[in-house]
Amino acid sequence: MRAICCWHGWARPTVPDRLRVERHRFDPGLLREYDMRGVWGETLSPRDAWSVGRSFATVVRRAGGMRVAVGYDGRLSSPKLEAALVQGLCDGGITVRRIGPAPTPLLYYAVASAPDVHGGIEVTGSHNPKDHNGFKLDLGGQPFFGNDIVDLGRIAATGEWDRVCDRGGIETVDLAGAYVERILHALDGIDPAGIEPLRIGWDAGNGAAGPLIERLVRHLPGQHVLFHTSVDGHFPNHHPDPTEIENLQDLITAVASGKIDIGFAFDGDGDRLGVVDGRGRVLWGDQIVQILAQDLLARYPGARIMADVKCSQVLFDAITAWGGIAQIAPTGHSLIKSGMKQSGAVLAGEMTGHLFFADDYYGYDDALYGALRVLAASVRLGASVTALRDAMPRTHVTPDLRFAVPGIDPFSAVAQIIAVLRDDGVVFDATDGARVTTPDGWWLLRASNTQAMLTARAESLTARGLARLLADLDARLGSAGIRRI
Template sequence: MPATGHVFDPSILREYDIRGVVGRTLHEADARAVGRAFGTIVRRRTGGTGPWRVSVGRDGRLSSPMLEQALVEGLVQCGVDVVRIGLGPSPMLYFAATPAASALSPEVQGGVHVTGSHNPADHNGFKMVLGGAPFFGTDIVDLGRIAAEGAFDSGAGGIDDADICAVYVERLLQDLGAFDGAGLSIAWDAGNGAAGPVIEALTARMPGNHVLLHTSVDGHFPNHHPDPTVESNLSDLRTAVASGSLDFGLAFDGDGDRIGAIDGKGRVVWADQLLAIYAEEVLREWPKSTIIADVKAGSYLFARIAELGGVPLMWKTGHSPIKSKMKETSAPLAGEMSGHIFFADKYFGFDDALYAAVRLIGVLARLRRSLSELRDAMPQTVATPELRFAVDRQRKAAAVCEVQEMLAADGCCFSDVDGVRVDTTDGWWLLRASNTEDMLVVRAEAKDEGGLARLMAEVDARLAAVGIVREN
């Protein structure tokens, strides 16, 4: 008798992961089906007769234990052994599931982290890796197909528990010099996310003065939303830096793969500005290498990489495409405006905000300059935040294509690597379709407010010409 298939709500199968609203679009049965389908893919792609092993972790959301349990049941049902690493940040799961990094013995072939990342408390989902590489795009399409057809492999897997937090912290500290951070006063805001306990263990072993905020894991996120790319979520961190006269502050999202920063003057240091700081040291050790940033990054970053002798590469937004492009180009450093930073010079190429924090402390110590001084040296520009507005699912990609065609007909120069990015004498503007929601995304950067107003007027005119009015 053929296995019964499972059809997911189509909204939860995203480009980079599987994500939905618990109790509405994401249920316990979905988690079990994810386990069975992912386990089936692990078996078929790795081949052989086994054993097949997958590590599983989870964040601190209220629904994560339930979803993790169902996920594990699904994996075991298809004959895959599960190594549960428990509560922790997504990068700790990546660490466990990357062959070159893994402290697990024998090694695992893949990994799944139950996490809602930076999203609201009632959201949750799954981030997956296979063979040390991101699992996304057509991989997720294949997972959905296997589930719908009920084409699952069968077997009887086992379950083991492993505590790798101490080994992970030890690796985070490996690239920090003995005196890096000595004399510095730093605030760390975990946002009640899954990185909190690791931050406590990490800072306990580091030199300097460390002020910890919201490190207790709480799936209600009682203090603020766990997304450090939204400036209002950095209010507690800014207050801590100012009241304690600290050198700078660091913030993390719900699963610890996005970093945010506040300098000693209370200014946000955005991810592209952090990348420019990292690039100075990386390019000194890896001259002429490629450094990647997504299409939402500011022009200064790309110019700075070239000035330092590197090869700047603008690429698609999304942690999975960035990681794949890094491997293709052997880039030692990459990042995106959402706060995902990737090091492959001394680390393993996956996005790890805790490692990015350690590297920032080390860079500042070796440059003998404060974060505020480095921020002062950067050009002053004005930019919009990421402006997102809803469009019909069938319309979002078509609208971007129509704007591209219009620009080409007008003889405009633009990049189409991910949507459309147009450079003008005022600055630049970007229009792209979200890969995860039925949204269009706009961002613009200019030298002054007048230039920014002109850029946004051009965006709105181009959208109007294809029948779309942007919500203000």
């Protein structure tokens, strides 16, 4: 492979001289269910990054691999963490395929598209505050999470690193062009005339997807208005989290002023998608999945589609009505990717805007590819995204209700309530916590995998129904001595 150095104008990191230790103990908060995440300068340092690399090198080598792809997002701490991570991998005898500054989907592509790459690590803080950072890991095309991350921490803490005779090497490659060419296949068979009249807004939020968006739109029909595509870890315009409506105001304002017909927004590492329609309404994750599902099931009747436990019942009912198999999944991008491989689902999504495609793609979450699939779905269905949103039933739904339970383990609290529900003969789904169905709709109670908190959500077709659902939830919480604040 020809090595091409392309840093998209960002500062090239300097590899630290010495970070080697005999063993290393991570801050417990760094080891999360889905990935590794900490606060730069407090719970996360270059030594942590070196230890992640050294430990992951041992895991990869024991699995028979020798090459790992590494990328990093635009946060101010990312270059230093990436440099230390690369050193740790090399010290562990791994050849590093360094793809440079890149959104997470490009890192996944670097693994999925190359048989000689056996794992990948993206340095990213995703949508978290700008002083946060961390690592998303992939082993052999499979998500690396849960017990895998716990075991990585154990290897580092005990220093059980495989001894190697030779340090690994570094390959620096530019995959941007190949990646853009690949995701453009989402529009295969689509008449360009269906997109040409559109004025499309793209808001990268100064995150890592910006340079690829600039490159992508040069190949697309239609008119394109770009917002905040320069990479800037200060996030000077708004925070890159498309699930918060205040971060979508530039797109909403552009729709209201007649500047654009539809808008796409991205999080800091480009794996979560937000959509604003032609009336300035935000389409939440389950509504985006509903559009994608309608399109997919017209082409793949009977396909299995997954959505996380927070998603609207409207989505699950629509999938069934269109002849698909609807499956509730636990919340979490790694859990959903793993579940898709186990169940054979070809499409999945969650409320946070992670969208996963396994029909004509690799099965991972990719917001840029997802935006193209939304455009393709609109053309194939012969309706604008606005019209497709208009056709969805109106429901009354809460946002995520997050609350602490001082002195009580959240998982134990949920388990206690589940036991009472079973004793009472209540109908509920226990995929992730308890999703209780009543004639009024449903409510959900689960323990957060990222914070010591409980999370709840409820949906009804009527306002009174929603009030009754919340009263039922509060009564169940009260039976366990918990008050929702």
